[in-house]
Amino acid sequence: MTERRGPWTYHGRVPLCVTPCLTAYRDEVTLPHGERGTYDWVLAPDQVRVAALVDEALLVVEQYHYLAGPMWQLPGGSVDPADRGSRTAAQRELAEETGYRDGRWDDRGSLHALPGLTPARVYLWSTIGPTPSRAAPEPAEADLLVRHIPLSEVVLAVLDGRMRCAASAALVMMLALERSP
């Protein structure tokens, strides 16, 4: 089952470990310079992040991450198998975490967070003027706080390290640049 992938060739694969959250694989490959070798990588769910603008303020979630400590992020999470694509996932995560729904949604593309480690993408969405209803965070998110923070302040939070999530930072900066004079 040899398969060309740009200058790489894939020859086969063994799973190294399989859990409900992630799978690690070792692929047999030929590297771009022609030598045989292996490539270890992780299959993990795609993610979504949402810039939700309510009266020029962004909805920001504040949460203690088990691996990364306290952090501001844009609302978001994993794309579930039950989601019909990243837009549905973005709308579901925004509603679960913040209670906000609807508004004018725009596709902001997708990013690779760690392209050497995992093919997982982070899909970016924005919504202007969503309306509040009741939030329903997951049990593991019991400490999640939702804030309304002016876009200009969120930009400062990216620069001073309060918002250290790469995809959130990229999306905030995109929005800020688009709105700069």
Added chain:
Amino acid sequence: MTERRGPWTYHGRVPLCVTPCLTAYRDEVTLPHGERGTYDWVLAPDQVRVAALVDEALLVVEQYHYLAGPMWQLPGGSVDPADRGSRTAAQRELAEETGYRDGRWDDRGSLHALPGLTPARVYLWSTIGPTPSRAAPEPAEADLLVRHIPLSEVVLAVLDGRMRCAASAALVMMLALERSP
């Protein structure tokens, strides 16, 4: 060896798989809402990305990623155990991939790429006015191309999906916003 981590409690750990590139672990935890459970995660090397500005053009590397396909990125890579911190890693990766050295270096903070999956950080650096010498890319980067691209065009590349690396995108947008009128 119980240890508090914000609203989480760590109780112990087993390695699920260990390779030279990554280690997957399962931690025994108490979740923020008080229930016992497990948390699977991946230990992988920290990364660096460098915005290197030469005459208002950024050095951009173009490469086929085995997991993610063809992609533009800012120069960068893994922080090696031999590097004395992320600045040394950033200077080494810039020199290896592009041949450029020196210039006026600035610390641009760090980002978490996938904070739910891995504690790995991407450290961001910029250098203004580095000078060319000879590049020495790794064998696995035999297809790496280096381009000089005006900052305004790199911003467009972030928006149209040519530059899909999250940390590169965030750093480019930071620089562009800083330089916008």
